Amino acid sequence: MTILNTKLGKIRGSTLTTWKNTEFYAYRGIPYATPPLKELRFKAPNPIKPWTNILDSTMDGPMCPQPRKSSQECSEDCLRINVYTKNLANTLKPVLVYIHGGGLYVGSGLSSDNGGPEYLMEHDIVLVTFNYRLGFLGFYNLGTKDYPGNAGFKDQVLALRWIRDNIEEFGGDSKKVTLIGNSAGALCVLLHTISPMSNGLFHQAILSSGGINFQTEVISDQRYLIERQAKILGITFKNDNELNTAFKNLPVDRLVETLYENFEFGHDNPIFLWSYVIEKDFGQERFLSEDPRVSLANGRFMKIPIIAGVTENELTTSAVNILQSKKLSHDFIMNFSTVAPICFGYELNSKRSKLITDTLKHAYKIPDVLTIETSLSPLSKLFSDSMIGFANHRAIKIFRQFNSVYQYKFSYVGQYSFLYFPHDKPFGAEHCDDFIYLFVNQRYCRMFNKNDEEAKIIDRLTSYVVNFVIYGNPNIQNEPEWQKNTDQKEYYYEIGAKCELKNKLFIERYEIWEKLFPIEDFRA
Numbered sequence: 001m002t003i004l005n006t007k008l009g010k011i012r013g014s015t016l017t018t019w020k021n022t023e024f025y026a027y028r029g030i031p032y033a034t035p036p037l038k039e040l041r042f043k044a045p046n047p048i049k050p051w052t053n054i055l056d057s058t059m060d061g062p063m064c065p066q067p068r069k070s071s072q073e074c075s076e077d078c079l080r081i082n083v084y085t086k087n088l089a090n091t092l093k094p095v096l097v098y099i100h101g102g103g104l105y106v107g108s109g110l111s112s113d114n115g116g117p118e119y120l121m122e123h124d125i126v127l128v129t130f131n132y133r134l135g136f137l138g139f140y141n142l143g144t145k146d147y148p149g150n151a152g153f154k155d156q157v158l159a160l161r162w163i164r165d166n167i168e169e170f171g172g173d174s175k176k177v178t179l180i181g182n183s184a185g186a187l188c189v190l191l192h193t194i195s196p197m198s199n200g201l202f203h204q205a206i207l208s209s210g211g212i213n214f215q216t217e218v219i220s221d222q223r224y225l226i227e228r229q230a231k232i233l234g235i236t237f238k239n240d241n242e243l244n245t246a247f248k249n250l251p252v253d254r255l256v257e258t259l260y261e262n263f264e265f266g267h268d269n270p271i272f273l274w275s276y277v278i279e280k281d282f283g284q285e286r287f288l289s290e291d292p293r294v295s296l297a298n299g300r301f302m303k304i305p306i307i308a309g310v311t312e313n314e315l316t317t318s319a320v321n322i323l324q325s326k327k328l329s330h331d332f333i334m335n336f337s338t339v340a341p342i343c344f345g346y347e348l349n350s351k352r353s354k355l356i357t358d359t360l361k362h363a364y365k366i367p368d369v370l371t372i373e374t375s376l377s378p379l380s381k382l383f384s385d386s387m388i389g390f391a392n393h394r395a396i397k398i399f400r401q402f403n404s405v406y407q408y409k410f411s412y413v414g415q416y417s418f419l420y421f422p423h424d425k426p427f428g429a430e431h432c433d434d435f436i437y438l439f440v441n442q443r444y445c446r447m448f449n450k451n452d453e454e455a456k457i458i459d460r461l462t463s464y465v466v467n468f469v470i471y472g473n474p475n476i477q478n479e480p481e482w483q484k485n486t487d488q489k490e491y492y493y494e495i496g497a498k499c500e501l502k503n504k505l506f507i508e509r510y511e512i513w514e515k516l517f518p519i520e521d522f523r524a
Contacts, residue, residue: 004088006169009051014058016084018122019440019458020450027170028082028111029061032162033155035077036133041248042140042147044154044284045079047162063108064131064138065256076137076252081130081159082109084117085171092173094469096120097128097163097202098439099156101183101210101432104274105135105259116440118447119458123466126172130159136229136255139274140247142240143221145282153195153276153287156188160201178204178469182435183388184272186210186308190395191276193302194295195287200302204472206465207308209431211391213272214517215346215356218291220278225262232258266321266328269343271387296398297522305472307465308396309408309492310505312429314384317419318343319376329370336361344386356516360386363512381509388431389506390513398519400485406474407485409505410434411496414454416445434495437461461495 002025004011013027033045040046061080063073087093100107100114109115109129117127132138132155141149164174179202181189186207192198193205230236230243233254237243247255260267279286295301322328332339340357341348347356360366364382367374399405410429417426417433426433437458440447448454464474464482475482480500482493492505 002088003054004169006166007050008048008166010054011057012054016118016121019118019447020122022086022122024084024086024117024121025088025170026082026084026111026117027057028059029080030055030057030083031061031077031079032081032130032159033079036079036137036151037076038248041076042137042151042244044151045158047158060110060112061131063110063113064134065252066102066106066134067256067259068106071253074252078131078133079155079158081128081162082111082115082117083167083170083172084121084127086121086124087171090171092168092176093124093126093171094176094178095126095128095163095167095172095174096465096469097130097160097177097179099132099179099181099185099188100129101181101185102134103268103271104139104152104184104187107134107184111440113443114435114439114441116442116447118440119438119462120466123462125466125469126167126170128163128167128172130156132156132159135259135274137252139222139276140226141221141277142223142226142244143277143280144240145284147244148279148282148284148286149221149277150279150287153188153191154197154285156192157195157197157201157287160192160198164201175203176469177202178206180206180208180465181210182208182432183210186392187212187272191288191292193304194292194300196289197285197287198302202304204304204468205306206468207306207392207395208434209310209314209388209392211308211388211393211395212292212296213345213387213391214293214394214519214522215344215386215390215513216272217347218276218278218293220280222274222277225274228262229255229258232261264342265331265339266325268318268321270345271318271343272345291522293522294524296395297519298524299402303399303402305404305468306395306399307406307408307468307474308392308399309410310384310389310392311431311433312409312411313380313419313427314388314431316376316380316384316421316427316430318383318387319379320419320421322379323370323372323375333366333368333370336366344382359512359516385506385509385513390510393506393510394519396485400487404472405485406468406482407490407492407505408482409492409494409502411494412437412457414457418444429496434461438465457495460499464495
């Protein structure tokens, strides 16, 4: 047990060991915001106030409320941050901050969930993970003064400000902060490079399997989702006050357990149900004041070094979910002109929508009868490119105009995966499989040890990340050189059983999207 004196008060932490039995300090479940309860539900967060007693930070705090988790695991009082460090009194170390994924409606930064620190803490950095509000609780927005939206993103900003103000007391350098996010977490990281609220709070970024989808319209409220949720829950109302009062008084489990009833096709489409909005100006701090696609296209973002990349197979799971259901397979093809815009994130019921649908069906060779044998590969590629690959690719093309960009593709297949198909073996390098080797996630697989075959990829992958955090360059000794991605040389680094430098990742597939959604359409 170790007690740390901070500006906010005394904190009791614990000592943990890495996967190679190196000791480090852990301070878990530290509140960084006033609990967003009662009248504060759905509102932007407020900073935590100092405390007088010793804060017990020896265990994980609760997850933020989300579907299919027990009330024992979750609480609305979930805005907690976790700090892992080796040296409290020595020279300040660079900081890696992890923003977890999960579609903005599931996940956490807990050490027992998505954010186990045991692999990365073998290295000499300070690691920070945290929770932010999810789903309905995090992204409730009516486009009004009281509920302008983006509360979950403002949670993240407040966590970053907490890091700026407090991390030196944990041995971290507030002037050398790198954000890393996977999936929806990568979307969050990219939005922070754009948001005026986040400006200057970090200095490098790693975008893993995510970005901003340029085909998806950005709106100023999601009133239609709120009214749909009210209907599902049997809430009647005459005006916004009655609506807000009803939702604020509802038990939290009823709010989150109905989430899956809001999806429009299958149980996970559209992939991003709740998302960011352009906030109207009511005098508040706005997370987004313009369409982030326009911000990126016109150079209005933090021009920092980045690593960005994808896994080999990405959203094969989404394809499998459809192909394993006779009803979904039938409905997908019979109603392709309606279903495709929902699944792949573009406009519906317009002349342009028909053009996009026809182009994608032809370009990806989607057959008229779906079977595993004929359809898994093309449908997997279409899901992967539409919701992850093209967004990541476009971010790379934009950022490389201003600073260093290192691109990768992760293709390593070990004994664990987020997709076992067709039987009980990993299908391939699926969405988020790379993070199995960065963060311990014991809900999905055990912690590896130095005798496992996977030890090599853990050493390699954590070293790439940590070298980037420390030096701004991911290269490590005795491995092929990972060169920057530029307009002239579109290099990417394949991280598999062996590593090698290659060129033009999935370029022919991404060119389909470049033509359908040209960057020039977003330039002033």
